[in-house]
Amino acid sequence: MAELTRRGLLAAGALSLLAGCGKDEPRQQVAYGKPQGEVNVWLHGSQETGEQFQALVHDYIAEYRVDVRLLYLPVGQLDAKLLTAFTGGTPPDVFKIGHWSFPAHARKNRLAPVDTKALTLQNYEPGTTTPLTYDGVPYGVPIDFNPCMLYYRKDRFEQAGLDPDKPPATWEEIAAASTKLTSADRRQVGLQWLYGDPQWALMMITALTKGGTSLADALTYMSKLGNPKLSNPLGALGLFYSGEAAMVISGAFLGPALEKLGKKSTPYGVAPMPAWQGRTSVVPAYTWGWGVAKDSPNQYTAWHLVNYLQGARSVTTNLDNGIIIPTKGWRQAGPRGESEIMKIVADSLPHVDFGPIVPGTLELAKAASSAVDSVAHGKATPAEAAAAYDAATRQIQ
Amino acid sequence: MKVLVRDETVPSRRAAPRHVRPQAAAGVALTLPVAVFFVVFWLVPFVAAIYLSFTDYEMAGTPNWIGLANYERMFADPGFLNSAWITVVYTVCTVVPTIVLALLVAVPLAKPGRLNRWLRALVMIPAVMPLAATSMVWVIIYSDRGLANTLLGLAGIEPQAWLTSSDLAIWALVVMVVWKSLGLFVIILTAGLQALPGEVYEAAAIDGSGAVTTFTRITLPLLRRTLLFVLVISVAGSMQAFVPAFLLTGGGPADATQVLPYYIWANAFPYEHMGYAAAMGMVLLAAMVIISALQFAFLKGGDE
Numbered sequence: 001m002a003e004l005t006r007r008g009l010l011a012a013g014a015l016s017l018l019a020g021c022g023k024d025e026p027r028q029q030v031a032y033g034k035p036q037g038e039v040n041v042w043l044h045g046s047q048e049t050g051e052q053f054q055a056l057v058h059d060y061i062a063e064y065r066v067d068v069r070l071l072y073l074p075v076g077q078l079d080a081k082l083l084t085a086f087t088g089g090t091p092p093d094v095f096k097i098g099h100w101s102f103p104a105h106a107r108k109n110r111l112a113p114v115d116t117k118a119l120t121l122q123n124y125e126p127g128t129t130t131p132l133t134y135d136g137v138p139y140g141v142p143i144d145f146n147p148c149m150l151y152y153r154k155d156r157f158e159q160a161g162l163d164p165d166k167p168p169a170t171w172e173e174i175a176a177a178s179t180k181l182t183s184a185d186r187r188q189v190g191l192q193w194l195y196g197d198p199q200w201a202l203m204m205i206t207a208l209t210k211g212g213t214s215l216a217d218a219l220t221y222m223s224k225l226g227n228p229k230l231s232n233p234l235g236a237l238g239l240f241y242s243g244e245a246a247m248v249i250s251g252a253f254l255g256p257a258l259e260k261l262g263k264k265s266t267p268y269g270v271a272p273m274p275a276w277q278g279r280t281s282v283v284p285a286y287t288w289g290w291g292v293a294k295d296s297p298n299q300y301t302a303w304h305l306v307n308y309l310q311g312a313r314s315v316t317t318n319l320d321n322g323i324i325i326p327t328k329g330w331r332q333a334g335p336r337g338e339s340e341i342m343k344i345v346a347d348s349l350p351h352v353d354f355g356p357i358v359p360g361t362l363e364l365a366k367a368a369s370s371a372v373d374s375v376a377h378g379k380a381t382p383a384e385a386a387a388a389y390d391a392a393t394r395q396i397q
Numbered sequence: 398m399k400v401l402v403r404d405e406t407v408p409s410r411r412a413a414p415r416h417v418r419p420q421a422a423a424g425v426a427l428t429l430p431v432a433v434f435f436v437v438f439w440l441v442p443f444v445a446a447i448y449l450s451f452t453d454y455e456m457a458g459t460p461n462w463i464g465l466a467n468y469e470r471m472f473a474d475p476g477f478l479n480s481a482w483i484t485v486v487y488t489v490c491t492v493v494p495t496i497v498l499a500l501l502v503a504v505p506l507a508k509p510g511r512l513n514r515w516l517r518a519l520v521m522i523p524a525v526m527p528l529a530a531t532s533m534v535w536v537i538i539y540s541d542r543g544l545a546n547t548l549l550g551l552a553g554i555e556p557q558a559w560l561t562s563s564d565l566a567i568w569a570l571v572v573m574v575v576w577k578s579l580g581l582f583v584i585i586l587t588a589g590l591q592a593l594p595g596e597v598y599e600a601a602a603i604d605g606s607g608a609v610t611t612f613t614r615i616t617l618p619l620l621r622r623t624l625l626f627v628l629v630i631s632v633a634g635s636m637q638a639f640v641p642a643f644l645l646t647g648g649g650p651a652d653a654t655q656v657l658p659y660y661i662w663a664n665a666f667p668y669e670h671m672g673y674a675a676a677m678g679m680v681l682l683a684a685m686v687i688i689s690a691l692q693f694a695f696l697k698g699g700d701e
Contacts, residue, residue, distance in 0.1 A: 229558035
C-alpha cells in the first residue's frame with residue numbers, strides 16, 4: 001500500500017504541475033468600440049524619445065481611463081521574448097518590432113489585422129505601410145520611415161582635395177572618391193560598409209543589385225571599398241565620428257546621434273542615396289511598426305492606443321528631435337517638415353525599397369551578411385559568395 | 398514442475414517494522430520536490446526535444462513528423478558543418494591550454510603558506526565574475542586602441558583587428574575563455590594535489606627522484622581522477638559555449654566564430670526552425686556523451 005501511495009503521489013504531483021503549465025484558453029474579448037480595460041505594450045526605446053512617448057501615454061490614460069502598461073526591453077532581446085510569449089500563448093497586446101519580423105508572425109497567424117474602425121491607414125505616406133502588409137492584409141502601423149542616405153565628412157574631403165560641397169552622386173563617383181580618401185595602411189577609408197550586420201548587408205545588396213548590377217559584381221564592388229577589420233565600440237557611427245571613415249550610408253538618426261557624441265562638432269554633409277551611372281537610384285529603407293497580437297483580449301483598445309500614439313503631437317515632437325522620421329503628417333508640419341533631411345526623405349520616397357517581404361527575411365539577411373563578409377575577408381570569391389547566397393535564397397523561399 | 402525458492406535473507410516490505418513506514422513517508426516527502434523538478438524541468442523537455450527533432454516544428458501550429466529529414470538536412474548544411482568544425486577547434490584550443498596552465502599554476506599554489514592562500518583567492522576572481530560582464534570588458538580590451546593593442550605597441554608590434562579579423566577572432570575568444578576558466582580549474586587541481594599522500598613523495602625523495610620525474614611518474618598518475626573530472630567538465634563546457642561568441646563577435650566575422658550552440662540558437666529562435674535546432678542539439682548531445690565516455694575509458698584505467 002505504501003508503494004502504491006508513493007507512486008501515486010509522485011504521478012499526481014507531476015501531472016498537476018504539468019497541467020498547470022498548459023496553455024490557457026483564449027481570453028475573452030473586451031467589449032468592442034470603446035477604449036477601456038488594460039493594454040500591455042512591449043517596446044524598446046531611447047533616452048531621447050522616451051520622455052515624449054511616456055507623456056503621450058500618460059495623456060491617453062488620463063483621457064480614456066485605460067490602464068496602459070509599458071514594458072521596455074533591450075532591442076536585442078525583444079524579438080526572442082516576444083516569440084516565447086507568442087508560443088506560450090501570453091503575448092502583450094501591443095508591441096513594436098521591425099518590419100522584417102511582420103511576415104513571419106503574420107504567416108503563423110499571430111497578428112491581428114489592423115482594425116480600420118479604430119485606426120485609419122489613409123494618411124500614411126505612400127509605400128510606408130507596404131512592408132507591414134502580408135498577403136494583402138495590413139498587420140501593422142509604421143512608426144518611422146528610415147530611408148538610407150549618404151553621410152560624408154567635409155573635412156576629409158577637403159584634405160583629399162575633393163569638393164566638400166559636391167558629394168558623390170553615383171556609385172562610380174563613390175569608388176573614385178574612396179580611392180582618394182583611403183590611406184596606404186587602410187586605417188582611413190572612403191566609404192565604410194556596416195560589416196557583420198545582416199539587415200544592413202541585405203539593404204546594401206538591394207540597393208546595388210536592384211539599381212542595375214549582378215550580385216557577383218555588387219559583391220566585387222563592395223569588397224573594393226572600406227576595411228572590414230576597422231572596429232569601434234560604436235560601430236560605423238564611431239568610425240565616421242572619429243574620421244576613420246569618410247563616408248557611411250545610414251539613416252536620418254545618424255545626425256542627432258553624432259550631435260549627442262558632441263565633444264567636437266563633426267563637419268559632415270548629407271546627400272541622397274547614390275545610383276549607378278545613368279540609372280535611377282534604389283533607396284533601401286526600413287521601418288519599425290506597431291503590431292497587435294491576435295490573442296489580445298482588447299484589440300480595439302490596442303489599435304485605438306496605437307492611433308493615438310501616431311497622432312499630430314507625435315509628428316511634431318519627432319520632427320523636433322530629428323531621430324524618428326514620421327510616416328505621416330510631416331508635409332503639413334510647416335518649417336519642421338522642410339529641413340535638409342526631410343527634403344532628402346521626400347525625394348527618396350518614389351525610389352524606396354523595403355527589401356523582400358517574406359517570412360524568411362531574417363535568414364535572407366544573414367545569407368546576405370555572410371556573402372558580403374566572406375568576400376570582404378577573402379574567404380570566398382564574389383562568384384562563390386553569390387552562388388552560396390542564391391542557394392540560400394532558394395532554400396528559404 | 399516448479400521449484401519455489403523463498404529467500405529469507407531479503408526482508409519483505411510487508412514484514413517491515415512499523416517505525417519504517419513514517420521514515421519512508423518522510424523520504425518520499427523530502428524527495429518529491431526534487432523528483433518533480435527533475436521530471437518537469439529535465440525529463441519532459443528532454444523527451445520533448447527528442448520528439449521535436451523528428452518534426453518540422455516552427456514555433457507555431459502542430460509539429461508534423463518528418464522522420465530523419467532534419468538529420469539528413471544537417472549533414473548537407475554548410476552552416477552546420479562550418480559550426481561543427483569551429484566547435485571542434487574552439488573546444489580543443491580552450492581545453493588543452495586551460496588544463497595545462499591550470500596544472501602549472503596549481504602545483505606551486507598547492508603548497509602551504511599564507512601567500513599561496515592569497516594567490517588562490519586572487520586566481521579565482523575571473524571565474525566568479527559574470528561571463529556577460531567579462532565579455533564586455535574583453536570587447537574593450539580587444540578594441541583598436543584597447544589594452545591588447547597597447548601591449549603589442551609596447552613590444553613594437555602593429556595593432557591587430559582582434560574581433561574583426563576572420564583569422565584572429567576565434568583566437569581572441571579562446572584567450573578570453575582560457576583566462577575565465579583558469580581559476581576554477583586551478584582550485585580543483587589544487588584540492589586534488591593537496592589530497593595526495595605525502596609519504597609517496599617522501600619515498601620518492603629518498604629514492605632520489607627529481608622534480609620532473611616525481612611530477613610525471615607520481616603526481617600525474619595519482620591526480621588522474623581529478624584530471625578526469627576537470628577534462629570532462631571543461632570539454633562539456635566548451636562544446637556548449639554560447640555566451641562568448643554571442644557577446645564578443647555575434648558569430649562573425651564571416652561566420653568565423655559561429656560555434657554550434659550559436660548556430661542552434663539562431664535556428665531555434667530568430668529563424669524559428671525549432672525542429673531542426675532540436676535535431677542539431679541531439680547530435681551535439683550525442684557527441685558530448687561519446688567524448689565523455691572515451692575520456693572515462695582512457696583515464697579511468699589503473700584506479701584499482
